[in-house]
Amino acid sequence: MRSVSVIGIGETKMGRLSGRFLKDLITEAGNKAIEDANIQKEMIQALYMGNFNASYWSTQSHMGPLAAETLGLGTIPTIRTEGACASGSLAFREGLIAVGAGVYDIVLVGGVEKMTHRATETITTGLASAADCELEANMGATFPSLFALIANRYFHEYSNIRKEMAMAAVQNHENALLNPNAQMQKKITVEDVYKGFPVASPLTVFDCSLITDGAAFVVLAATDVAQKLGLTRSVKVIGSAQASSALTLAGKKTITSFESTLRAADAAYKQAGIKPKDVDLAEVHDCFTITQIINTEDLGFFPKGQGGKALAEGKTARDGEIPINTSGGLKAKGHPIGATGLSQIYEVVTQIRGEAGDRQIKKADIGLTQNLGGTAATCVINIFSGR
């Protein structure tokens, strides 16, 4: 496969964007990415769109042509990818494979979700469809409750990391304060997390990611094509892998470590020719605080059972040994489901370019994104390099 680079990025502000709907979000983020790439729209040969559940929340399917028409991309081929919260990363990976294989030279990849116009129960029902409908959702399991099951089992197998989970939320809120695109611009304390509404024990509302409207886009090009065009701010994709595990939580061998992450990480690190210690920053899938801690262990940044302790020691802070979720993460930047994976890439590319402003970390040569769908039934990991 030939080398592929990210040549342009764009995203909306994340949040409760009242009066703004799918096409409006697509227009803003898509055009920002195309302008950032400094290319003409006619050069885009295909469009890959990540979207989870506009079919249910906005009665809008057929997202590919909707986005292509909205952005004025003419008759190019387009497709929607759906893999729950990993929908955006799946779109990215499909675009990457097509450019890498030489099918196209330049493609646009986008993700979008509109959620806040629906009642919380309707959002919860829509999200629960990412689990096994018969064995989980129809028994009354919600996504917070599935990750609550994971947390309580983790407490049993390793140690009670309730406090460290709260600290993850506090840290992500602090990072979001420095991200103008973040939904939450509010400092919180460990006590606030404890006192939050007990959605599904041991998780309170402050352990949960946000309900968010937003879109994020990236432009991908063959690296040699980007060089010929004289694009100097491009960032190489040096590793990309995807893996799955059982859709049901009860069907997984273990629920305190995600097999899909372990397999995808192993493949991505091998492709990139690096070890976990070589990664300068990572955006990991913090759909819930427990998930962030498990992910940092599964990605090899910390030994199993030590992720909470490492976070409490400041190792994942912006000035720590491996800054995690400098954007504020799903917890505080926001979680516009279909756009989330691309928004993670937006942050990593921004950091590698050295354009992250007040939240810029000192050394950002190699960055990683990890995006999960469901209870880690889908995992996509990408590794980026500015060198």
Place this chain on the structure above:
Amino acid sequence: MSQKGKIYTFSILSAASEDFVAKLPYVIAIIESDGKRFLTRIDNYNENMKIEVGSEVELAGEENGVPLCKVV
């Protein structure tokens, strides 16, 4: 499952999807029985009940072909 099993992990819910709001609060648990695991709902939960990993449960009927359990 046989008539009895043990709680592998559990959660007490205070928020639910549309069809389950009326049942709140209720417990979702993964039960281990005869070396197999499955997800269930425990409807006889009340705030005085002590539930922990390892607690014994028994079959209490089924719903849509999936077993429901109660804490023994």
